[in-house]
Amino acid sequence: MHRSDPHAVNADLHCHSTVSDGTLSPADIAKRAFDNGVELWALTDHDEIGGQSEAASAAKNLGLAYITGVEISVSWATETLHIVGLNFDPADAALEAGLHKTRSGRARRAEQMGEHLKKVGIEGAFEGALSYAGNPNLVSRTHFARFLVEKGICSDVHDVFSNYLVAGKPGYVEMQWATLAEAIEWISGAGGVAVLAHPGRYRLSALEADVMVEEFIKLGGRAVEVITGSHSASQYRKYTTLAQEFGLMASRGSDFHSLGESHTDLGALPPLPDALTPVWHNWL
Ligand code: AMP
Ligand code: MN
Ligand code: MN
Ligand code: MN
Numbered sequence: 001m002h003r004s005d006p007h008a009v010n011a012d013l014h015c016h017s018t019v020s021d022g023t024l025s026p027a028d029i030a031k032r033a034f035d036n037g038v039e040l041w042a043l044t045d046h047d048e049i050g051g052q053s054e055a056a057s058a059a060k061n062l063g064l065a066y067i068t069g070v071e072i073s074v075s076w077a078t079e080t081l082h083i084v085g086l087n088f089d090p091a092d093a094a095l096e097a098g099l100h101k102t103r104s105g106r107a108r109r110a111e112q113m114g115e116h117l118k119k120v121g122i123e124g125a126f127e128g129a130l131s132y133a134g135n136p137n138l139v140s141r142t143h144f145a146r147f148l149v150e151k152g153i154c155s156d157v158h159d160v161f162s163n164y165l166v167a168g169k170p171g172y173v174e175m176q177w178a179t180l181a182e183a184i185e186w187i188s189g190a191g192g193v194a195v196l197a198h199p200g201r202y203r204l205s206a207l208e209a210d211v212m213v214e215e216f217i218k219l220g221g222r223a224v225e226v227i228t229g230s231h232s233a234s235q236y237r238k239y240t241t242l243a244q245e246f247g248l249m250a251s252r253g254s255d256f257h258s259l260g261e262s263h264t265d266l267g268a269l270p271p272l273p274d275a276l277t278p279v280w281h282n283w284l
């Protein structure tokens with residue numbers, strides 16, 4: 001695909017399949033993205049690139065431009081950050097080893113989450129979450145959330161994350177994910193670009209957020225998600241300014257997980273503001 005203005009390209013560079021906590025297979029997401037008018041797509045499962053070859057071949061069959069993607073969980077100070085990696089070599093051994101290490105704590109955490117929930121009278125949560133996830137190394141809070149909704153304990157996934165599974169609420173277990181330096185090194189070492197995902201979601205003071213972004217850049221991070229399903233219109237403006245001030249490229253992605261749960265569909269976001277450089281500007 002060749003376009004003179006990359007802003008006019010409907011790029012969706014953040015979404016999840018059944019390989020992490022989404023409910024559609026990589027091939028079904030490819031189809032949905034294509035039907036929704038997406039022109040450049042990346043599948044970014046949490047800490048896992050096992051869906052990349054299915055995604056790439058499904059996209060190829062549809063005539064949809066594809067770039068590789070992943071979303072890495074990072075512990076930074078007291079917060080969990082998400083770093084999206086784009087356009088890397090999926091055969092890179094250090095990246096795969098790093099992702100394997102990052103997700104390997106999920107099974108143990110899920111057992112502990114199940115025990116915590118048992119203490120507040122919720123039985124069978126570990127087994128229930130596992131039945132949604134399939135693979136114990138990929139069990140996420142989203143799978144527990146689906147179980148709590150299935151059991152009628154919460155009305156929807158949003159309700160779950162207000163009352164369970166978050167710091168100070170039942171079912172929360174602290175995790176030690178990758179470091180920011182590791183995540184950026186794995187992505188950059190595999191030839192990819194590290195993108196700070198949905199910055200509006202982190203509970204950091206303005207000062208802490210500046211320190212975090214400066215560290216991200218110093219370590220080799222090069223882009224920030226400005227237009228994401230996690231941001232409000234005022235956050236689009238706030239992070240446009242941030243990208244300009246820090247000289248970061250900008251990315252755009254729905255963070256689509258599933259039909260009922262995600263409020264933003266694939267390809268349905270507004271375009272990036274003209275003032276920003278799309279992270280995909282030289283990938284078309
Ligand atoms: P984990 O990586 O297991 O800690 O799970 C994190 C995932 O939980 C995220 O990727 C989202 O899919 C989901 N999640 C976290 N917070 C919320 C929220 N407030 N509403 C809906 N989903 C959420
Ligand atoms: Mn998720
Ligand atoms: Mn995320
Ligand atoms: Mn995501």
